Every structure is written in C-alpha cells, then in structure tokens.
Amino acid sequence: MGASLGNGNGKRNGRNGAGLRPMSEINVTPFVDVMLVLLIIFMIAAPLLTVGVSVDLPQAKAPPLTGDEEPLTVTVDKDGQIYLQETEVEIEKLVPRLMAIAESGFDERIYVRGDSAVDYGTVVKVMATMNQAGFRRIAMVSETPPGQ
Numbered sequence: 001m002g003a004s005l006g007n008g009n010g011k012r013n014g015r016n017g018a019g020l021r022p023m024s025e026i027n028v029t030p031f032v033d034v035m036l037v038l039l040i041i042f043m044i045a046a047p048l049l050t051v052g053v054s055v056d057l058p059q060a061k062a063p064p065l066t067g068d069e070e071p072l073t074v075t076v077d078k079d080g081q082i083y084l085q086e087t088e089v090e091i092e093k094l095v096p097r098l099m100a101i102a103e104s105g106f107d108e109r110i111y112v113r114g115d116s117a118v119d120y121g122t123v124v125k126v127m128a129t130m131n132q133a134g135f136r137r138i139a140m141v142s143e144t145p146p147g148q
Contacts, residue, residue, distance in 0.1 A: 072102065072110045073141075076126055078117040091126065095133040106134040113141045 074094070075083040082089055084097050102108035110130060114123035127138055 072098065072108055073113060074098075074110060074126060074130070075113040076115060076118050076123050078115040080118055080122050082126060091129055094126070094129060098130065098133070098135065102135075107137060108135065109137045109139065110135055111139050111141050 073083075073085055077083070082091055082094060084094060084101075089097055098108075098110070102110075112123065112127055114120075114126075123140075127140075130138055
C-alpha cells in the first residue's frame with residue numbers, strides 16, 4: 001500500500017514553498033510610482049529655479065533679443081543697489097569682477113536691468129563705468145507693455 005503526498009502532477013504542495021517557481025515577469029508598478037512622484041517634484045521645483053534680483057522693469061515696444069548663451073546681467077534695484085548676476089557688488093568692484101568673468105573679454109554682451117523706480121542717473125553711472133573700462137556691448141533691458 002502506497003500513498004501519494006503530491007497533487008498528482010509531480011509538484012509538491014507544502015508550507016516550505018518547494019513547489020513554487022520563480023516569476024519571470026518584472027513588476028514595474030513601483031518604478032512607475034517613483035517616476036510619477038519625481039515628475040511632480042520637478043514640475044513644481046522647475047519654476048523656483050529661476051532666481052534673480054526682483055526689479056520692476058520699464059516698458060518699451062521693442063522686439064526681444066535672442067541668444068543661446070546666458071548673458072552677463074548687471075541689475076540696479078529700486079534702492080540703487082548694484083548686482084552682478086545675483087551677487088551684490090559695489091560700483092568700484094563692478095569692473096574687476098566683470099573682467100574676471102567675461103569670457104569674450106571686452107566684446108562680452110552685458111545687459112543692464114534698471115528698476116523703473118531708480119534714479120536714471122544711477123543707471124547711467126553704472127553704464128558709464130562699464131563703458132570707460134572698455135566694455136562696448138552694453139544693452140538695456142525693458143519689458144513689453146501688456147497687450148503688445
């Protein structure tokens with residue numbers, strides 16, 4: 001008399017899992033969940049990465065300039081403080097810093113952003129300082145009026 005402990009197809013059923021076969025499919029659900037979370041994080045964080053000095057630019061009816069590289073920007077805020085990119089500088093130290101970071105030398109394009117509430121003479125003084133140092137490609141930045 002013999003007894004069979006199997007289920008009839010040659011596989012054992014037991015609590016030790018000896019009859020289980022490895023899965024050949026990859027479960028992509030956790031991967032998709034992580035990617036969706038990362039997508040949402042980057043969609044929220046991307047607009048916050050545009051940092052700069054907040055100024056109220058004057059408006060002008062001129063077409064925007066196009067360029068591939070990131071320009072050098074000198075900003076004069078409403079209090080008359082001068083910034084090179086996002087770093088505050090004194091007017092005496094502006095030219096040495098510009099010379100240190102200008103890749104094209106005196107041919108580097110420099111954009112001047114002056115707040116509409118700042119004294120015009122302050123902006124002109126900054127531009128004259130850069131011009132006297134030898135920088136010739138200085139441009140002023142303005143905003144397009146609404147509805148244009």
